[in-house]
Amino acid sequence: MKKVLIINASVRNERSHSRKLSKLFADNWTSKYPQDLFTYREVGTEVIPGIDESWIAGAFTKPADRTEADHKALELSDKLVDELKEHDIYVIATPMYNWSLPSGLKAYIDQVMRFNKTWKFRSGVPDGDYVGLLENKKIFILSSRGDTGYGAGEKNAHMNFQTTYLEFIFGIMGVKDITLFSLDNEEFGGEIFEKSKRQIFEQISLVE
Numbered sequence: 001m002k003k004v005l006i007i008n009a010s011v012r013n014e015r016s017h018s019r020k021l022s023k024l025f026a027d028n029w030t031s032k033y034p035q036d037l038f039t040y041r042e043v044g045t046e047v048i049p050g051i052d053e054s055w056i057a058g059a060f061t062k063p064a065d066r067t068e069a070d071h072k073a074l075e076l077s078d079k080l081v082d083e084l085k086e087h088d089i090y091v092i093a094t095p096m097y098n099w100s101l102p103s104g105l106k107a108y109i110d111q112v113m114r115f116n117k118t119w120k121f122r123s124g125v126p127d128g129d130y131v132g133l134l135e136n137k138k139i140f141i142l143s144s145r146g147d148t149g150y151g152a153g154e155k156n157a158h159m160n161f162q163t164t165y166l167e168f169i170f171g172i173m174g175v176k177d178i179t180l181f182s183l184d185n186e187e188f189g190g191e192i193f194e195k196s197k198r199q200i201f202e203q204i205s206l207v208e
Helices: 017-032 053-059 068-073 075-086 103-112 163-172 190-205
Strands: 003-008 037-042 089-095 119-121 130-132 138-144 177-183
Touching (some): 003 017, 003 075, 017 138, 017 177, 017 190, 037 075, 053 068, 075 103, 130 163, 138 163, 163 177, 177 190
Parallel strands (some): 003 089, 138 177
Antiparallel strands (some): 119 130
C-alpha cells in the first residue's frame, strides 16, 4: 500500500483544468490500486502563508536552541514537511500563471524547502553540493498552460518557469523520479484545445 499526496494549486474550482487532471489521475490510480491512500493538500483556494523573518530565524536555529516563538513560526512548515515524508507519491496539479507558478504553490515550496529536513549540504557547510532528504519518492507534475511549445528545445522553452522550476526544486530535495504531463493550448480553445485534452487524458489514463 502506498500513500499518494495530491497538491492542487489552481485558484479556480470547477473551471480549473489542472484540477480535472488531478481528478482523472486519482480516479485512474484508484481503479488500479484501490488499497492506496490519498491525501489532498490545497494551496490554491486556501491560503498558504509566505515565510517571514520569524520563520527564517526559527528555520536556521538549531532545533535544540529554538524558542517557543521559533516553534510557533515553523508549526505549519513542520506539518507540511512531515506530510511529504509520510507519502510515497506526489501529484502536483498546477496551471501556469505568467509563465510561472501560482503564488500559493510558491509559498508552499518556501514552507517545505527546509535546511536539514528536506535538503542539506553534503559537507555540512555551504558549498553548493546539495543532498536531498526526500528519499524513494516519485512525483507526477500535471500542468495546464494557455500556449504550447514549452518543452526542452521548443519555441517557448525559454519562458517556462513552471515545470522546469518544479523539476529543479524537487530534485534538490531528492525527488529524481519525475513524470510530467501538460495540457496545453487552453487560450486557443475549440478543436485545438479539445485535441490536447484527448491526448493528455489518454496519457494520464495509462499511468501505472
